[in-house]
Amino acid sequence: MGRVTSAHTEEMEPLLDRLGRPLETLRISITDRCNFRCVYCMPKEVFGRDYAFLERRELLTLEELARVAEIFTGLGVKTVRITGGEPLVRRNVEHLVELLAAIERPDGGRLELALTTNGSALAQKAEALAAAGLSRVTVSLDSLDDGAFRAMNDVDFPVQRVLDGIDAAAAAGLPVKVNAVVKRGANDGDILALAEHFRGSGHVLRFIEYMDVGSTNGWRLEDVVSAEEIVRRISERWPLEPAATERPDATARRWRYVDGAGEIGVVASVTQPFCGGCSRARLSAEGRLYTCLFAQRGHDLRAPLRLGASDEELVEQLRGIWTRRTDRYSELRTAETASLPKVEMSYIGG
Numbered sequence: 582m583g584r585v586t587s588a589h590t591e592e593m594e595p596l597l598d599r600l601g602r603p604l605e606t607l608r609i610s611i612t613d614r615c616n617f618r619c620v621y622c623m624p625k626e627v628f629g630r631d632y633a634f635l636e637r638r639e640l641l642t643l644e645e646l647a648r649v650a651e652i653f654t655g656l657g658v659k660t661v662r663i664t665g666g667e668p669l670v671r672r673n674v675e676h677l678v679e680l681l682a683a684i685e686r687p688d689g690g691r692l693e694l695a696l697t698t699n700g701s702a703l704a705q706k707a708e709a710l711a712a713a714g715l716s717r718v719t720v721s722l723d724s725l726d727d728g729a730f731r732a733m734n735d736v737d738f739p740v741q742r743v744l745d746g747i748d749a750a751a752a753a754g755l756p757v758k759v760n761a762v763v764k765r766g767a768n769d770g771d772i773l774a775l776a777e778h779f780r781g782s783g784h785v786l787r788f789i790e791y792m793d794v795g796s797t798n799g800w801r802l803e804d805v806v807s808a809e810e811i812v813r814r815i816s817e818r819w820p821l822e823p824a825a826t827e828r829p830d831a832t833a834r835r836w837r838y839v840d841g842a843g844e845i846g847v848v849a850s851v852t853q854p855f856c857g858g859c860s861r862a863r864l865s866a867e868g869r870l871y872t873c874l875f876a877q878r879g880h881d882l883r884a885p886l887r888l889g890a891s892d893e894e895l896v897e898q899l900r901g902i903w904t905r906r907t908d909r910y911s912e913l914r915t916a917e918t919a920s921l922p923k924v925e926m927s928y929i930g931g
Contacts, residue, residue, distance in 0.1 A: 596656050598872075598906035605830060605860035606660045607653045609646055610929055611677065613866050615667040617699050618735040619723075621762055621791060625735050639867045643673060645886055647680035649864060652895050654684050654692060656903075658862075662695040666866070669702040675713045682714025695719060697760070701738060703746025711753040718750050719758045724771045725778055733768060747784065757784045758846075763806045764791040772806075776815045780842040787833050787846035792874075808849035812836055815845065830860040854911035862903070863929050870899070871929055873908035 596604045613635050618625040641649070650661050661681055668674055681694050693716045700720040710718070722743055724730045730740040750757050759779060763769050772788065779786040788811045791804050812821060816836075824835035824844055833846030834853075863871040868883030880902050885895060 596900060596903055598903055600857070600907060600909070602830075602858070602906075603860050604653070604657050604862060604903050606662065606862070607650060607658045608662045608664055608861060608863045608929075609650065610664050610666065610864065610866045611643075611646065611668050611674065612640065612666040612671040614670055615665060615699070616670055616701055616736065617667065617738065619699075619733055620735060620767070621733075621764055635867055641864075641866065641868045641883060641886070643677040643680060645868070645883075646677060646864075647684070648886070648892075649868075649882060649895075650681055650692075651684045652892055652899065653862070654686055656896065656899060658692075659686065659690075660693040660695065662697060664697045667699050667701070668696055669698050669706050675706070675709045678710055678713035678715050693717075697721065698746075699734070700743035700746040704742065704749040707746065707749040707753040707755060711750075711755050715755060717756040717758070719760055720747055720750070721760050721762070722747075722775075723761050723763075724768045725774050726771060729768055729771060751783070759784055759786045760789055760848075761786065762789045762791055763811060765804050765806050767804075769806045772811055772814055773818055776819065776845065779845075780819065780838060783843065785844055785846060787848060789848040790851045792850055802851075805851050807852045808834065808847035809852065811847055812845075821845070830858040850911045854909075856909035856912045859908075865929055870902060872902065872906045873910055874929065875910035876908065876929075 598604075615623055617623065618628060650658070653661075663674070663677065663681075665671070671677075678694060678696075681692060684692050686692060694714060695717050696710065696715055697719045698721070700722065703718070703720065707718070720743065722730075722740070723733050725740060727740045730743075731737045747757055747759065759775075761768070761771075761775055763772065775786060775788075788808065790806065790808060815821060819842070820839040821836040822839055824837040826835060832850070833848050835844055835846050837844040859873075861874075863874065864882070865871065865879060868881065868886060869879030870882050871879045880898075882895070882898070885898065890898075
């Protein structure tokens with residue numbers, strides 16, 4: 582794998598887009614496939630048995646993914662998040678973690694390596710992922726009620742197996758965050774049960790407003806339960822107080838329990854957009870680079886990778902893409918823009 586040397590990257594100015602936002606996080610989708618058919622992400626009526634997923638030859642290899650990540654690291658990326666689809670359905674994902682863990686940042690530090698999963702295979706994979714160098718894991722869990730959870734994943738998968746995965750990750754020494762997408766009329770009645778379950782557990786529970794990602798989830802504004810409402814509901818039962826944000830580009834606003842039982846986060850990309858601090862680039866499984874979760878098109882990196890482009894040539898391509906970036910979809914969202922075709926969340930990894 583080619584290496585962008587520290588000497589080369591130290592000569593570069595900080596990479597900023599047109600709104601002055603740095604490039605600090607790379608989200609890598611390693612597959613467009615998933616074993617769930619969640620109603621807000623991969624509804625069965627669209628992603629049915631006849632749906633044409635990417636063929637294996639179309640996917641970037643693990644080595645190609647690691648090469649791209651190393652080049653991004655030379656441009657300032659500090660965190661790489663592995664996503665999907667469901668990343669744990671990709672064969673040898675542990676080897677990719679090993680390759681990424683070997684990458685050094687120009688300042689001599691190590692990449693922070695995160696992974697987002699539906700938790701279905703986490704009990705089997707957690708120990709190997711931790712041993713390979715994963716820093717932390719985020720588990721998507723929208724309800725603790727087994728019937729509601731089976732209905733939302735739409736493949737009759739039991740909630741207990743996801744909870745077992747969370748326990749296995751914690752036992753392997755991986756810090757765990759739990760993400761719950763809240764949709765009115767579907768699981769907004771589960772907010773307090775989720776809060777109660779994870780209070781005092783050491784795991785951070787984050788509630789995410791239902792977003793208009795892609796064009797297949799039938800998003801409507803009236804289905805959104807606002808972060809403000811979520812915090813109010815929980816605080817009426819267990820008082821909350823604001824906590825400082827972890828970093829300028831954090832997506833979640835933090836709240837801690839007054840009684841010391843931990844904290845929650847709320848991701849309010851619909852009602853309280855945070856585009857101004859967005860430092861994230863997204864790479865799809867077949868090597869298209871997206872500069873916004875709500876983008877309509879991406880930039881092809883697979884072709885230059887496979888046609889023999891040098892690291893320096895790829896650096897210049899990436900610099901050109903990022904320095905032209907002006908995306909701030911959530912701040913500009915209207916009824917009209919919400920209905921425009923956008924890349925699917927299952928393809929770009931959220």
